[in-house]
Amino acid sequence: MNGAKPKLMIFSHICSPVFVTGAEKLLLLFTREMVRRFQCVMVVPQIGAIAEKARELGVKVVVQDIPLCISLYTSAPTIPQEIAAMQRSPSWGRIHALLAEERPDCVLVNTSVHPLPALAAKAMGIPTVWVLMETVMDRPSKPLSVGLIASNCDIVVGISHSTLQPIHELAPGARTFMLPPYLIRDELLPGSWPYHRMRLRQQYGWGEHHRVAGFMAATIYANKGLEQFVNAMLPIAASDGWARFLVLGKSADDAYYRHCQKLVWDSGFADRFLFLPFADQIQHAYPVMDVVVVPSLIAEGFGMTALEGLMFGKGVVASASGGLTEILNATGNQDYLVPPGDVGKLTERVNTLFGNAALLRAVGERNMQTSQQVFGVEAFRQRLADLIVQLPQTPVLARGSLWRGSAHTVFLVENGVKRPFASEAAFLQRGFRFEDVTEVPDEDLQRLPTGSTLFEQKRRAKRARRGKGRGVRRRKRISGRRRSRASGRKRAGRRVRRGRR
Numbered sequence: 001m002n003g004a005k006p007k008l009m010i011f012s013h014i015c016s017p018v019f020v021t022g023a024e025k026l027l028l029l030f031t032r033e034m035v036r037r038f039q040c041v042m043v044v045p046q047i048g049a050i051a052e053k054a055r056e057l058g059v060k061v062v063v064q065d066i067p068l069c070i071s072l073y074t075s076a077p078t079i080p081q082e083i084a085a086m087q088r089s090p091s092w093g094r095i096h097a098l099l100a101e102e103r104p105d106c107v108l109v110n111t112s113v114h115p116l117p118a119l120a121a122k123a124m125g126i127p128t129v130w131v132l133m134e135t136v137m138d139r140p141s142k143p144l145s146v147g148l149i150a151s152n153c154d155i156v157v158g159i160s161h162s163t164l165q166p167i168h169e170l171a172p173g174a175r176t177f178m179l180p181p182y183l184i185r186d187e188l189l190p191g192s193w194p195y196h197r198m199r200l201r202q203q204y205g206w207g208e209h210h211r212v213a214g215f216m217a218a219t220i221y222a223n224k225g226l227e228q229f230v231n232a233m234l235p236i237a238a239s240d241g242w243a244r245f246l247v248l249g250k251s252a253d254d255a256y257y258r259h260c261q262k263l264v265w266d267s268g269f270a271d272r273f274l275f276l277p278f279a280d281q282i283q284h285a286y287p288v289m290d291v292v293v294v295p296s297l298i299a300e301g302f303g304m305t306a307l308e309g310l311m312f313g314k315g316v317v318a319s320a321s322g323g324l325t326e327i328l329n330a331t332g333n334q335d336y337l338v339p340p341g342d343v344g345k346l347t348e349r350v351n352t353l354f355g356n357a358a359l360l361r362a363v364g365e366r367n368m369q370t371s372q373q374v375f376g377v378e379a380f381r382q383r384l385a386d387l388i389v390q391l392p393q394t395p396v397l398a399r400g401s402l403w404r405g406s407a408h409t410v411f412l413v414e415n416g417v418k419r420p421f422a423s424e425a426a427f428l429q430r431g432f433r434f435e436d437v438t439e440v441p442d443e444d445l446q447r448l449p450t451g452s453t454l455f456e457q458k459r460r461a462k463r464a465r466r467g468k469g470r471g472v473r474r475r476k477r478i479s480g481r482r483r484s485r486a487s488g489r490k491r492a493g494r495r496v497r498r499g500r501r
Helices: 022-034 049-056 079-087 090-102 115-123 142-151 161-170 190-203 226-239 254-267 304-311 322-330 343-354 357-375 377-390 424-429 442-446 459-500
Strands: 007-011 039-044 060-063 106-110 128-132 155-158 176-178 211-220 243-251 273-276 291-294 315-319 402-404 410-414 417-420
Touching: 007 022, 007 090, 022 039, 022 049, 022 106, 022 304, 022 377, 039 049, 049 060, 079 090, 079 115, 079 142, 090 115, 090 410, 106 115, 115 128, 115 142, 128 161, 142 161, 155 161, 155 377, 161 176, 161 322, 176 377, 211 226, 211 343, 226 243, 226 254, 226 273, 226 291, 226 343, 243 254, 291 304, 291 343, 304 315, 304 322, 304 357, 315 322, 315 343, 315 357, 322 357, 343 357, 357 377, 402 442
Parallel strands: 007 039, 007 106, 039 060, 106 128, 128 155, 155 176, 211 243, 211 291, 243 273, 291 315
Antiparallel strands: 402 410, 410 417
16 A cells, blocks of 8 residues: 555546546546545546546556457347457456556446456455446346456446346345435536526527527437437427527437438428537536436436536436436436437427426526535535445455466566566565465466566575685685794794894
8 A cells, every 4th residue: 555545446448539428527526536535546548538637636547458348238148258358368467467566455447348457356356346337238148247247346336226226136145336426516617607608699699588408418329319309309499489409419420410410401490400519618518508308218327417407407308217217306307207219208398398487497496406415526425435434445455466376386477477486495585475475366377478487596606605705815814914923923033032142
């Protein structure tokens, strides 16, 4: 352990080069609070937005590309074969080497698709937290996904009950903890909201008399429900001349994105819709909206867009799926949940808010208050403290850099390479202790390349040779002294005899 704080190594599965995705945003929120209690190190596949923001928090960043296993999320039947292939890759040995070098007290792995760090850390005896930010898909091979996740960590943390439901169902013995994200309203610069609302509305010719429904996603693809949003808003555009519609996000499926735009163009209401890139500074985007629509078609792990809409004091209409249901129920917005894909219900709920200014204002004010109470930072910190108490209290990296398999040979692991000790003397001579050696599976050792052997250092022989040389010189000096003394005695004797004469 370095310093007063234990070391936490955080593995991020992605690091987008420009903007922060939803999963990265949630991980950053966790990291911001973790640095209060831990010395944090974040491992990212490449340098990008989350890496830079982590460094701003004082977090050490390590770049190491690690393959992902999407099949764990999609519950594909090929999971065992994919994991085995990943463990044969060079990344597997590099993860072990990184853990051996950094010696973390705890490892946190982000999202279900990032198994290798969890498998390596758990095998090395490091307390491991696996954070699920999505709900594993309900397919025949779901038990494979759930079993692998539950058996390779000490505790599964879910950001909603929805993300933990598969674990509770298929691995009831696993330890779980629910830790939803948080937002700090003051950090969203509420004093700037009126300015940003006015600026963007004036830029596009919208006034305060217009009602704006917004759709926002960092990356837009079919499961985000943009097509359902467009189809639900078109009837409102036809019946309400003051209604306007804003789409914010980056296309992850250009054919799908163009299809949604074509629906708007073909409708004759293209002047009512505005398509813009994703806004990383959300305080520039949400103020312009009156209602935030989250029409996701899948069971969202949480639904950060919905929480942000609530925190900005907007009406929120969302699909009754996954974490979205939990957020809206927890904040008194159950009336604004609709069945996933139900375009008619989306239209109806948005129309209800657009058609009643007093209701829209009251709902927005309530949302701002309840979202802070339920999903504010103080509530998060209390939950986090409860989680930390439950973490295994294990000494610093029980499996250090000294490993051995089923055989007696001990290896020193350095920079991803295992170096065997030639003898017990070679081991002890370097100041190591056998009680610090950890037995590891033979397959873990086999995956690391073998470096040069560590032989006994020949310090004693050198000292012996140096000692021998000193002995010869000493004997010569002594012999010389003896001869000098003998000569002196002879000279003294001659002087004495001459005196007697």
